[in-house]
Amino acid sequence: MKRQNLSRQSGFTLVEIAIVLVIIGLLLGGVLKGQEMIENAKIKNVINDLKGVSAAYYSYQDRYKAIPGDDAAASTRFTGAVNGGGNGAIAGVYTAVVAPALAAESNNFWQHTRMAGLLSGVATATVALPGTHAAGGVLGVQANAYGITGTVVCGGSIPWKMAQAIDTQLDDGNSATGSIRASLAGAANLATTAVANSVYGPTVPATAILEAGIHTVCMKI
Template sequence: MTQNQRGFTLVEIAIVLIIIGLLLGGALKGQELITQARIKSVAADFSNITVAIYGYQDRYRKLPGDDDLADSRWTSPQAGKGNGNGSLDDGSVASILNCAADTAKDSENCKLWQHLRLSGFVAGDPSSKIAPQNSAGGFLQVQNGALGNNGLTICSSGLSGKIAGAIDTLLDDGKPGTGAVRGSDKATELSTKLADSAVYSEDSTAVYVVCKSL
């Protein structure tokens, strides 16, 4: 006795396709929501760190990291002190990652993070000079000048082209080579910048660092 195998009807196939479409649409929408949340978080980092630095200067009349009285102000844990000349002397470094680990932890721009934590302006281990991470998994850094901008500058690394472009557009002119906010896909060469005509690439695997002047 033979059995007739019954296939799917057009209606059943249509229903399956609709369900798959809804699932894919939900996943893509969810990914976009995550990206938007990261954009807002990275933008907030620039604002919050600026407020923290100015708050520290207002309270102690010293630049965090450069504070030459920090070691006597905080002794448990012991704070590393700066030289008190009003500048992050060790901050003009080539790499965004110089405070991402215990390497170069005696640089003033690494001591900055400990001073901000000890004073309560930034959350985290008050004994640590390691830079905090951003929502994209990169690191924050404060230094003297970066990507063609002079003066105290905040940088955020490990950003996709979509996030980097959105941050630049939100806070500045959207162009990586001009303005107060600048970007580069060479995170280890912060002394250089992209050409003024360059744009952030959203359809590549390029990872950007974005820097903003205070």
């Protein structure tokens, strides 16, 4: 009777397994690094958006000796512009989407600065929508927020990690103190069609930047 040779099961050697693991590690590292670079770029762009609104505010004030949005003589400077109250404060919330009016100076801000050529976007006698920042949320201005007195620029729909990074890079990293403050919004800011959204607008005390949820971040101008 012939003896049958037992077939040997082939397998990977330790060296081969090590090489595969190294390759997988390099691929994962490249993906994670790419994601980190994209996230850092987005954070930088949101910061630039906030600073851009602040720069437009001061440029307008320097040029016309008035606060954009609150400018009581805007109609004499730009065709179709709606005058503000001229009391030194911007009325209305940053998420407001209504026609420019005395009671909606947060919208007048966009009309005045755009008509002055300081910010880009559509501005007519009846339309002046808030801006949008690099993370996709509403960008706007209002008076006072989270304990900050004076004009602030706010961005909604900002993920907690991004909110924390912005606060850390520009201020003290504490959402309840300093010139940059934040509050847990609870959901993505979809206030682009609302007159005023108390959920996403800065109408509640600042809270710690928690890991869960979306934040509204406000910076003093």
